[in-house]
Amino acid sequence: MLEPSVLIITTGHDLQDGRLVRHQRSLLRAGVTVNMQKVGTRSRFSRFFVGPITAYRLIKKSHANCVILPDPELQLSLPPILHKKIVVISDVHENYEQVLFDRVWIRKSMIPFVKVVIKILQKIRDRWSHVVVTVDESIARDEYVIISNRPNPVDLPRPSESPAVKRLVYVGDIRESRGLSAMLQLAKETPDVGLDLVGPCDNAEKLQKQIKDLSLSDRVKWHGRCTYDQSWEIARHCLSGLSLLSSTPSFRNAIPTKIWEYWAVGLPILAFDVPAQSKIIFAAHGGVVGTQRELKETLDIWLENPHLARNVGVQGREYLMKEVGKPSEGILDAVQKGLQKFEKIKS
Numbered sequence: 001m002l003e004p005s006v007l008i009i010t011t012g013h014d015l016q017d018g019r020l021v022r023h024q025r026s027l028l029r030a031g032v033t034v035n036m037q038k039v040g041t042r043s044r045f046s047r048f049f050v051g052p053i054t055a056y057r058l059i060k061k062s063h064a065n066c067v068i069l070p071d072p073e074l075q076l077s078l079p080p081i082l083h084k085k086i087v088v089i090s091d092v093h094e095n096y097e098q099v100l101f102d103r104v105w106i107r108k109s110m111i112p113f114v115k116v117v118i119k120i121l122q123k124i125r126d127r128w129s130h131v132v133v134t135v136d137e138s139i140a141r142d143e144y145v146i147i148s149n150r151p152n153p154v155d156l157p158r159p160s161e162s163p164a165v166k167r168l169v170y171v172g173d174i175r176e177s178r179g180l181s182a183m184l185q186l187a188k189e190t191p192d193v194g195l196d197l198v199g200p201c202d203n204a205e206k207l208q209k210q211i212k213d214l215s216l217s218d219r220v221k222w223h224g225r226c227t228y229d230q231s232w233e234i235a236r237h238c239l240s241g242l243s244l245l246s247s248t249p250s251f252r253n254a255i256p257t258k259i260w261e262y263w264a265v266g267l268p269i270l271a272f273d274v275p276a277q278s279k280i281i282f283a284a285h286g287g288v289v290g291t292q293r294e295l296k297e298t299l300d301i302w303l304e305n306p307h308l309a310r311n312v313g314v315q316g317r318e319y320l321m322k323e324v325g326k327p328s329e330g331i332l333d334a335v336q337k338g339l340q341k342f343e344k345i346k347s
Helices: 018-029 044-049 051-061 072-077 096-102 108-128 180-189 204-213 228-235 257-264 275-284 292-304 306-324 330-346
Strands: 005-010 033-038 066-069 087-092 131-134 167-171 194-198 220-224 240-243 269-271 287-289
Touching (some): 051 072, 087 108, 087 330, 167 228, 180 204, 180 292, 194 228, 204 220, 257 269, 257 275, 257 306, 269 275, 269 292, 275 287, 287 306, 292 306
Parallel strands (some): 005 033, 005 066, 167 194, 167 240, 194 220, 240 269, 269 287
């Protein structure tokens, strides 16, 4: 079998996206040559219609024998063209139909059309990709390879041994459905706590205005997008990690990756009661789930008794370590499976 050489190419993700970084590091640990490239686009229209053309050109120029496509527009257009030239792995880490209700740019009038496109996408992706990987059973088919978002702890900094600073942290995309207003309100109601927001925000001007209008400029810091390592280096010194998701269709059955990452760096979690994340937090005893008022009450206790917060974070990390067991290198399995299928097609 050919030695794998992998290109991860994206039109919609940052190269510091946690899932892409985990794929890259997993492959590098296995001694696989792997590169990542981002196709820069100026608009959403350019991303969906020009991005795949540019991506195809870059793939042709690469020396890789396997490409990982993490974006729906690439999965829709490229697998039929690439099928006989290079191993194609489509990485589906969101339920695209449910995500429709979490994207403000998708108007209600667009939803029927987008649903049709999604069905076409699924048929093309499944027919022409050598391997389809997905994040969990809820969006998997029998032939898919499941690669969860549970991180390998070696990819994250260890929990801080110093006393936690009186700050909350949120790592991820910053928008309303992810709990932006709720996080700011929690900081507003708790004068003794600060808040670190780590991640991109589509409307930076609005975010800064919200922080200013709530008189939180001295306690809330927006770091913007940081590298994967920088993000979790900031987080590991904080008192608690936040996951204040709205109960949208796309979040009800999803376990946010940040849950596992907060635990990896030893943080207890404060979270809203959204089914999937609530279930895992209860199972781990790694945080508190409740209403805004209930989370405020817990935060007050933790501020007075930070050792209690740390103990909860320790339980979360212990649960993560048990769940991970021997760290999965599933992306390597997917690449090897793809190479085997490709060689059969070529022979």
